[in-house]
Amino acid sequence: MAKKFLEKRKIYQYLMLLGLFAFIAVSFYFTVKPEFVQGTVQRVIDGDTLVVVDGKHERRVRLLYIDAPEMDQVAFQNSREGKKLVQLGEMSKNYLSQLVEGKEVVLKIKNRDHYGRDLAVVYLNNENINLKLVRDGFAVVYWYAQFTGEFTKEMFMEATDNAFMKKLGIWAVDSFYDPYKWRQKKRKKLKTSKKPLK
Numbered sequence: 001m002a003k004k005f006l007e008k009r010k011i012y013q014y015l016m017l018l019g020l021f022a023f024i025a026v027s028f029y030f031t032v033k034p035e036f037v038q039g040t041v042q043r044v045i046d047g048d049t050l051v052v053v054d055g056k057h058e059r060r061v062r063l064l065y066i067d068a069p070e071m072d073q074v075a076f077q078n079s080r081e082g083k084k085l086v087q088l089g090e091m092s093k094n095y096l097s098q099l100v101e102g103k104e105v106v107l108k109i110k111n112r113d114h115y116g117r118d119l120a121v122v123y124l125n126n127e128n129i130n131l132k133l134v135r136d137g138f139a140v141v142y143w144y145a146q147f148t149g150e151f152t153k154e155m156f157m158e159a160t161d162n163a164f165m166k167k168l169g170i171w172a173v174d175s176f177y178d179p180y181k182w183r184q185k186k187r188k189k190l191k192t193s194k195k196p197l198k
Contacts, residue, residue: 047092137169
């Protein structure tokens, strides 16, 4: 009886310790001070990823809070000539390139993702480029974004509504898929195609 009690107590203590470590890790994640870095945008990879050179250091940067169409993402748009295919990924990438490529920006880096990219808000002449991309219709709010500090989900959703109402950028097409859903659909298709023939 005493042995079982001691075993249960050990398990309970282990779980308490695990919970404490988890709490500390989460607290650190949300209280870590952002790092400010100034650099030049060397190139744009896609609608929400770019490469910034900070002195001799090259940084791969993922724009925080937003999600731009994938490079292979397409949709149809009605025109006088009929329906035309629109390359949404290319469209978002080109817009971001026009805005920042070759220009000096300030990065407010919050964290780093599992790909080793800096997660940051990009500023050009004090303008929040992440928010601008959403407001102008070239990106959407990232599904799993965790907003902190002066940035709120409401701020970005308001920007989304503005673009949607005005049919700007990606919202001008007939069948726009959220990039997150597009990726899910693509993964599902790949899994199905890999199934062995019976």
